[in-house]
Amino acid sequence: MAAALRLGAFLFLFLLLLPPPLRAAEASAEPTAGAAGTEAPPDSRAAAPARTRRGPAPVTDVAQLCVCDLSVAQCDVNCCCDPDCSAADFSLFTTCSVPIVTGDSRLCSQKAAVYSLDVEVNPPERIFKLIDQVNPSVFCIYATNYKKALSFSSPEMPTPENFDQLLKRFGSATFSAEPDSWNMNTDAQNPSDANKTYRYEYGVPIQTADAFLRLPSPVVSSWCSDANPAGFLVNQATKCTRSVSVEECGNIQAVSMLFYINSSILAVPKSSQMVNITVQSIVVQSLNGMRTLLNGTDVLRLPVILDELCINVVLGVSYHITYTDAGEIIEAAASFVLGAINQEALSVQQSFEISFTQVNTKPVPLSGNPGYVVGLPVRAGFRPQGSGIIQSTNKYSQLTILQSTSSQDCLAAQGARTPILFGYNMISGCKLRITAAMECQPLTQTLLDLLKGQSFPEYVASFGNSQAQDVLDWVPITHLQVSEQSLCQIPVSLEIEVKWTKYGSLVNPQARIVNVTATIATTTLKQLPSGRERTIAITSSVVFTDLSPPAEPGYRAWPTINAKLPFDFFFPFV
Numbered sequence: 001m002a003a004a005l006r007l008g009a010f011l012f013l014f015l016l017l018l019p020p021p022l023r024a025a026e027a028s029a030e031p032t033a034g035a036a037g038t039e040a041p042p043d044s045r046a047a048a049p050a051r052t053r054r055g056p057a058p059v060t061d062v063a064q065l066c067v068c069d070l071s072v073a074q075c076d077v078n079c080c081c082d083p084d085c086s087a088a089d090f091s092l093f094t095t096c097s098v099p100i101v102t103g104d105s106r107l108c109s110q111k112a113a114v115y116s117l118d119v120e121v122n123p124p125e126r127i128f129k130l131i132d133q134v135n136p137s138v139f140c141i142y143a144t145n146y147k148k149a150l151s152f153s154s155p156e157m158p159t160p161e162n163f164d165q166l167l168k169r170f171g172s173a174t175f176s177a178e179p180d181s182w183n184m185n186t187d188a189q190n191p192s193d194a195n196k197t198y199r200y201e202y203g204v205p206i207q208t209a210d211a212f213l214r215l216p217s218p219v220v221s222s223w224c225s226d227a228n229p230a231g232f233l234v235n236q237a238t239k240c241t242r243s244v245s246v247e248e249c250g251n252i253q254a255v256s257m258l259f260y261i262n263s264s265i266l267a268v269p270k271s272s273q274m275v276n277i278t279v280q281s282i283v284v285q286s287l288n289g290m291r292t293l294l295n296g297t298d299v300l301r302l303p304v305i306l307d308e309l310c311i312n313v314v315l316g317v318s319y320h321i322t323y324t325d326a327g328e329i330i331e332a333a334a335s336f337v338l339g340a341i342n343q344e345a346l347s348v349q350q351s352f353e354i355s356f357t358q359v360n361t362k363p364v365p366l367s368g369n370p371g372y373v374v375g376l377p378v379r380a381g382f383r384p385q386g387s388g389i390i391q392s393t394n395k396y397s398q399l400t401i402l403q404s405t406s407s408q409d410c411l412a413a414q415g416a417r418t419p420i421l422f423g424y425n426m427i428s429g430c431k432l433r434i435t436a437a438m439e440c441q442p443l444t445q446t447l448l449d450l451l452k453g454q455s456f457p458e459y460v461a462s463f464g465n466s467q468a469q470d471v472l473d474w475v476p477i478t479h480l481q482v483s484e485q486s487l488c489q490i491p492v493s494l495e496i497e498v499k500w501t502k503y504g505s506l507v508n509p510q511a512r513i514v515n516v517t518a519t520i521a522t523t524t525l526k527q528l529p530s531g532r533e534r535t536i537a538i539t540s541s542v543v544f545t546d547l548s549p550p551a552e553p554g555y556r557a558w559p560t561i562n563a564k565l566p567f568d569f570f571f572p573f574v
Contacts, residue, residue, distance in 0.1 A: 062113045063130065068098045072211075072227040074219065080115035080126050091123035102133060108140040109133070159272060198269045199327030202384060205229035206321070206329070208263040209274065213319070215352050216240055216254070226254065230319065230354050232327075235388070235469075237353045246343045249303045249310035255348070256302055257336055260317050265332050277319075280333035285315060287340055301338060308343055315339040319354040330359065364391055367422060368464025371503060371510025374423035376464065378498065378513070380457035381474070389459055389468040399457055401496065402450060402540040404428040410450055410538050417453055420496070420542050422464075422511065429539035436528040440488035443525070451494040451520065451540055460498075460516045480519040489522040493539045502548040514547065 066081035075085040080096040101113040112133040118125045158166055200206070206213040212229040217238035219225040224240035242254055253259040257279075264274035282294045282301065301312040316337035323329050341348055367376035380399040381391030392398060400417035410430040420426070432447070459474040466473035483489045497517045502509035528534055 062101055062103050062111050063128075065101050065103065065113070066098075067101065074225060074227045080117070080128075081113065087123075087125070090117070090126040093117055093124070093126075096126075104141070105135070106141050108135050108137075108142050110135075157270060198271060200232040200268060200323070200329065201327060202233045203231045204269065206232055207266040207269050209266070210263050213263075213265060213354075214260070215319075215354055216350065217352070224254065224350060232321075232323075233356050235353075235355050237351070239349060239351045241347050241349050244310075244313070244341060244345065244348050246305060246308065246310045246341060246345075249313060249341065250305065252303075254350075255313045257300055257312075257314060257338075258302065260314070260336075261334055265321075265329055267330070268328050275329050275332050277332045277334050279336065280320065281335045283335075283337045285337055285339040287342070291337070309340050311340045312338045313341055313348060314350065315348065316351040317353075319352075321354065321356045322359055323356060324359055364468075366465045367461075368511065370463045370465050371512055372422040372464040372500070373511075375421050377419040378422050379461040379464070379466065380459060380477075381461075381468070382455075382458050383471065383474070388471060389461075389474050391457075391468060399460060399496075400453055401426065401494070401542055402428050402430065402538075404430065410447075420498075422498075422500075423544055425541075425543050427539065427541040429537055432536050432538055434525070434528065434534045434536060436530050436532060440490070440525055444488075444490050447491045447538065448520075450538065451491055452518075456518075460513055462513050463510070475513055475516055477516045477518055480517060481522065482519060483522040488525040490525045491520050492523050492536060493521045493541070495519045495521070495540075496542045497545060498542065499545045499547050501546070506551055509548075 066079065066083065068076055068079040069082045069084070070076055070079075071084075073084060075089045076082050078093050078095055078097040079085065080090070080093065081098060081101055096115045096117060099115055101115070103110050110133055112131050114129050114131055116127045118127050156162065156166070206229065214226050215228050215230040215236055215238065216224040216226050217228040217236075218240040219228075222241045224242050228238075230236065242252075244252060244255060249255060261277040261279065264276050267273040267275050279300075282299075283291050284294060285291045303310055303312050314336060318335040320333045320335070321329055322331035322333075337351075339348075364379070367373060367379050372378070378399045379391060381389040383389050399420045401420060403416040403418040405412065405416060408429075408431045410432040418426075418428070430450075434443075457477065459476055462473050462475050495518070497515075497519070498513060499515040499517075500511055500513045503512040504510045523536070
């Protein structure tokens with residue numbers, strides 16, 4: 001009986017997965033194209049009851065899809081489906097980075113766009129064609145015309161404009177997730193994300209009311225491209241060339257102040273709170289290079305043609321963004337350098353900068369000025385990719401070692417750290433009791449966290465007053481490991497060696513760190529019999545090594561007279 005029930009359930013599921021048969025009366029009806037190029041079942045409104053609603057028209061077109069189109073309004077190299085590329089760009093391509101573009105791979109049949117390059121013609125051309133692609137999988141989707149069913153859609157955030165509409169739709173005790181009308185542009189509301197707090201993170205493009213904050217930069221050549229967004233907390237400085245002429249300077253947006261301050265910055269991503277860009281200063285540069293600072297910054301100076309010159313042309317823009325520790329932008333200011341061009345000028349070079357300042361921050365305490373002072377903490381920090389050094393204001397969150405406790409229990413001493421003081425050789429340790437039930441991998445990770453702490457720094461300041469933006473003044477920490485050849489190795493000691501030297505005058509030498517090495521020594525963890533225990537010592541030490549050569553007394557050599565006669569001194573006698 002049970003076997004018959006299982007067989008019946010299997011046949012029922014198999015029949016559900018089969019596509020519906022096409023009737024003779026439906027074959028003559030006009031088909032509706034499905035999503036991603038597939039064909040939907042014929043229109044059966046005549047045979048269906050009056051309450052049946054027709055699905056929406058398909059919206060996915062593989063000819064318009066391009067997964068390698070990453071730049072805005074700019075041709076991506078070797079991206080054959082990029083709509084921003086022209087025939088001249090295709091002649092420079094070497095291959096198509098994405099040769100085939102499809103829609104949803106779960107469909108049984110769909111259209112696929114195939115791209116290739118014809119290198120036999122001169123110049124090379126792009127070849128584009130649409131083909132029918134069949135999915136061999138049994139569990140494929142026969143037809144679909146509801147775009148929201150293929151992926152999760154972004155929730156619709158409440159705003160003053162759509163609040164009444166959302167309240168009417170979701171304010172009752174029960175509501176339908178399906179809208180009254182099939183509208184592909186309306187996103188479903190996710191109640192769990194309604195109260196989500198957005199914030200800017202490192203590297204995220206700074207959003208404006210229309211797109212993003214532009215920071216023009218050269219891309220392939222030296223010409224300016226306005227498609228480069230400014231990243232949050234990414235300090236940048238770029239220079240590029242802009243094609244201009246005196247007759248058309250009033251119509252070129254990129255040389256006008258209004259082009260760089262007309263868009264308001266979003267305080268946080270996907271919010272309605274705006275931050276206006278204020279003008280902080282205006283410097284006017286003459287044709288001979290002299291610069292004058294204007295007293296009033298509330299005047300908007302637009303390019304004007306005057307006596308065969310175009311004045312008030314933007315030569316440089318410097319943005320300064322002020323943000324909070326919560327990742328919210330609260331102020332934005334711009335400083336301009338305006339200049340003039342004559343009729344002989346065919347192009348102008350522009351410079352752009354952006355910097356960031358966090359409000360309500362305490363300065364990191366120094367450990368000397370400029371050299372280290374004996375007894376002060378060694379300054380250390382991290383360096384994210386593409387930015388300066390980031391260090392904590394808390395000395396216990398920088399370069400530290402294990403702090404000994406009265407109980408000498410390593411598991412009880414986790415989290416107890418002491419800062420490394422310059423010039424002080426220190427050693428600390430604890431004891432770890434190992435039982436037969438302890439496993440190798442968890443024990444190794446626990447001891448590493450105990451010796452190195454939760455956040456071991458990457459760089460150490462060479463001087464006591466090294467600035468975070470001066471990356472060359474920071475010394476990377478070299479990591480070494482001394483271990484044996486066995487299956488299970490557990491760390492038992494961390495030895496930090498700080499090499500320093502005297503820098504500057506012999507009368508007042510300054511201590512400078514030149515190298516930092518962190519060496520971890522391991523030992524073999526042997527399997528103990530059941531019920532047996534073993535106690536090992538875990539140590540951590542710091543050693544400061546002076547590499548300065550000793551000063552030797554000496555005397556300056558007496559000057560010698562190197563008198564030479566000219567080669568024709570005895571002419572004409574010799």
